[in-house]
Amino acid sequence: MSAVLCPPSADVSVMRPAAGRVARVEKETHDTFTLRVESPDEASPLAGFEPGQFSMLYVYGVGELPISISGDPEERGSLVYTIRSVGAATHALVTSKEGSTIGVRGPFGTSWPLRETRGRDLLVVAGGIGLAPLRPAIFHVLRHRGDYGRLVVLYGARSPKDLLFRKQLAAWNYVPDTQVLTTVDYGGLSWRGYVGVVTTLFRYIRIRPDRTTAMICGPEVMMRFVVTELKSRGFPAEQIYLSAERNMKCAIGHCGHCQMGPLFVCKDGPVFPCHRIGPWMDRYEL
Amino acid sequence: MIRTATLTGSYKQIPFFKGLDDSHLSKLEALGHELTFDRDQIIFREGDESSFFYIILSGRVSLEVTALGRTLRVQTIGENEEFGWSSMLPSHGKQFQARALDSLHVLAFDGPRLREACEEDNTFGYALMKRLLSVVSHRLLAMRVQVLDMYSPGVKG
Amino acid sequence: MGRDSRSHDAAALLEAQGLDELIRSLERRDYEVLGPTVHDSAIDWGPIHAAADLPAGWTATQAPGSYRIERRDDARRFAFAAGPSTLKRYFHEAERSVFSVESNGSPFHVVEKQDAPRRLAFIGVRPCDVAALAILDRVLIHDRFPDPAYRARRESSFIVAANCTEPGGACFCDSMGAGPHAASGFDLALTELDDSTMLVECGSARGEEVLREIPHAPAGKDVRERARAAMAAARKRMGRKLNTEGLAQALYDNFEHPEWEKVAARCLGCGNCTQACPTCFCITFEDASDIDGSRAERRRRWDSCFTLSHSYIHGGSVRQSPKSRHRQWVTHKLSAWESQFGTPGCVGCGRCIVWCPVGIDITETAAAVARQTAPVEARS
Structure with missing residues (x-):
């Protein structure tokens, strides 16, 4: 049946x-x-x-x-x-x-800016389970590889056993003009990759703030830290996109739970340009 | 094994030294040694008396903590990054173990001699300390975020 | 809803017995008629069948944390400020089923109950509550995803407003631009002139139709002037005031103002204000299943931003402190709502003040936070 x-x-x-x-x-x-x-x-x-x-x-x-x-x-x-x-x-x-x-x-909800960013370089920064909502964007870029410039994926997780899609991450690194760096907060001796918060990976990549759009998803504290780093490297807030997370019961703006100041994460987001959500994300207990 | 090597190019190209006077640079050049380490070679262990301050020219270093028979990597550092800053302070034992993660090429400065040079020429000392403080502050910030254990459920930004 | 702000007819004069005719006319149209009635020591919505069911000669004294009904020395029927219940409970019910699911093993069958809404006519809706319905309509009908149940209930309702000539101790509708005169959003609007006469205005074609069936006289200029004067006097007797100029921004700017701590120290976090509020729309969902698992139901009920669960995400709540929850409510009403829906979420009915067990006053809180800018160090 x-x-x-x-x-x-x-x-x-x-x-x-x-x-x-x-x-x-x-x-x-x-x-x-x-x-x-x-x-x-x-x-x-x-x-x-x-x-x-x-x-x-x-x-x-x-x-x-x-x-x-x-x-x-x-x-x-x-x-x-x-x-x-x-x-x-x-x-x-x-x-x-x-x-x-x-x-x-x-x-x-809203989606990553994949139409607006054709021809640009893309920097994807993900933390933990935050790689999940970014993966469809990566799939899209890889399917239409010629439509975009350089793709850099930075991914951080708690420990090597928490890393998602490890085989895929490794495979993407072989795609032309694509770089994937992975880091963990703590690793054992068998982990030969990077250790440290995801922002420490910025030292190992070359990005041009004038032609790159950043897409970030992860714990809020990580996203704040990444935004600070990007801004110090000259990224305009309009070229930084974040995916927010809040309690959601209805997804259509009726339950009231997902508010962040004037924003409803469910219908105005979850993907926001940084200049819209940044001021609210920085406020404690908003 | 530790081997000396030769630096191609000048100290000027090293980001840590960017903006230093030529007189300061030549002081550093007189103090610095180039060393290489093999992959997985221990550079120093926890408790070792501090002696050298390092700048990585190529390769990576992992900082490790050993406890209960288990070694945990807590940080990796790469090209153009610095480690071993405790050598800039008098009689401090190393808090971490450092290991070459790949074959490693570093610039090493003897801590006591570098301190001496700073004491003799305070302008040089201040210029060096400013750079060091910036490194320490950056590293501290990153460590603070790391110890939040932000990927655990229940940890909120 | 077919109601607009266009003036449909010249104002008419209605005698008290015209109210009986009005009720009958609405009943003929299959409406259940509700009006203010005295019950449970309050003037609150109840079924009415004749003008005699209205609270003639009654009023209510309202103050922070206090509500008492009292006799008046006249026989006016609408001489009181908004009572405990809002119309929200009829259109955006406190609890209702969303769907039920039947399962015979793994696959399941979703059954959404599409009940025909009750046809409700309300006589004596205060302008603040008329304005509150427009605000709820904006959220639940005129947004990207309309709520069909709410819309159906609103579409089958008939609204007879009663302009306010007797504001209460917690009222500040004038500050919020919501009263004491209802400008739109009604089918008919009454202004009580004395014990036996009312001015009546039409707000919709439906209202006009109903009025045609009721004996009325054309209202002269003098009568309209009397109504206007009564409302001008009411504006001067508002129990509370709120200066809304620059308020939305000031509340955002003074996010870490010490007043939030002060008010949170008094706040019990009970959420009464949100339940009494005519525009608070937050809901949550609950799931239950039969003991044999063959049937499950998903229900929705009013929620409150004063609960910890309101902002819960895996492992903890975003708004942990009572201060942050109180601030969320006030800033949503007076700041965020404006950005979200183009109007404040407050109509100045004063219910949150009256029905707060400790008498917290939103006008005082907002004014205190807006008055002085918090030190820069305290902002983040």
Whole structure:
């Protein structure tokens, strides 16, 4: 039996999830898993998305969560989510069985500036699970490699065992005009890569602030630190983009939870140019 | 093994020395030695009396802490970066272990002699200390962010 | 909603018995008619079937943390300021089901209840509450994602405003530009002139239609002048005032003002202000499932930014301190709302002041924060 959904009426609510069949669950790290979700009905596939957007995923009887889409935007027919198990609902999501059904709403929110930045160099700075919402942007640039200049990816995680998509990161480094540097906060002797916060990697790359757009996602403290570093290197705030995270219950600006000063992260974001979100991100307990 | 090597080009090209007077540069040139270390070679251990101040010309160094039979890398430093600043202070034991992560080419200065030069010529000493403070401040800031353990759930910016 | 700010008809004069006709006319149109009634020691919304159900000769004395109903020595029916309940509870209910899900094993079936909304007519809506509905409409209808349930409820409502001639001790609608005269957003608007006569204005074609069925006389210039004078007098008797000039920016600028600590020391964090507020729209969602797991339900209910859970993200809340939560509420109402929706989120009804158990006064807090700029070191 497949999930049956009421036909959409004129007044169908965006609050009602579509059925999504969990096609594949893949373990990325000790606490992070990647889910591939498909429509159970081939005739009505799940909606496509823009890199940087998120979905609301509903687990039967447990709750609903905003989850960034981490897959290739041009791979239609399925949506990919990389989820870190940190609470009841994320735990329920990452332990869902292949073939089970979850609810999917969306995609919602703004996306990375991939149209505006054609011809420019791109600097991607990711921390921890923050690589997940940036991965679709990287996929896009690699598929359309000629449309963009240099691509530099800087990625920081807590320790080597927390690094996501390690094989992919290594492979991207071989793509022409593409550089990937990875660092961890702490590493054992078997880790021969960089150790230190992600900003320490700036010493090893060459970027031209006048022709580069930066896209950042990670813990807020890391993003603030990266922005300071970029500005000291002459990046204008308009060429720095950040993806913010706040409590979100509805994704459509109705629940009020995701506010950051005048901004609703769900509908004005999650991707913001730095000059819009920077002043609010710097405020403690805003 | 430690070997001496020859610096191609002048001290002027080293970012740490950028903007120094020629007289100061020649003072440094008189004090500096070039050394190379093999991959994985220990440069100094925790507790060693400080002796040398290093500037990396090529390769990387990992700073490590050894505890409970386990070695943890807490920081890597690369080209044009400095380490061993405790040698600029009198009688300080090393807090970390330093190891060449790749084959390493450094410029090394004997701490006591460098301090002596600073004491003799305070203008030179001040110019050097300003650069050192900037390095220390940068490094401290990065360490502060690192110890936040910001990737752990529950750690908020 | 078919209501606009265009003047639909010259103002008319309505006798008290005309109210009975008005109720009957609305009932004929299948509306349940609600009006202010005296119950539970308050003047609050309740079903009415005749003008006699209205609180003639009653008023309410309101002050920070205090509300008392009292007798008046006349028989006016609308001589009181906004009561405890807002219309929010009828259009953006305190709790309702979003959908239920039936599951027979893994696949599930989402059932969204599409109930026909009640047709509600409200007689005696204060201008502040009329303005509050326009603000809620902006958030829940005229934004990117309309809330169909809210819209359906609003579309099947009929609003008879009652302009304010008797403001209360916590009122400051004049400061917020929301009252005491309702300029738009109603089908009909009444201004009580004395015990037996009212001026009535139309705000929509529907209002005009209803008025045609009610015996009324044309209102002369003198009558309109009396109504205007009554409201001009009301403006002078507002219990509270708030200088809104430059306020939105001042609240942003003085983010670390010591007043926030002071007010937070008194604040109980109960969230009463947010529940009493006619425009606070925050909601949260709850999930429950039957014991055998065959059915689950997702419900939404009002939430409050005074709770820790409001800003929770994995492992902790962004707004940990009571100070930050209080500040969030006040700055959202008076600053952020303006940037988000083009108007302040406050209509000056004073409910948050009256229904605060410790009598915290938003006009005092805002004025204190705006008055003096915090030292530069304290800003971040």
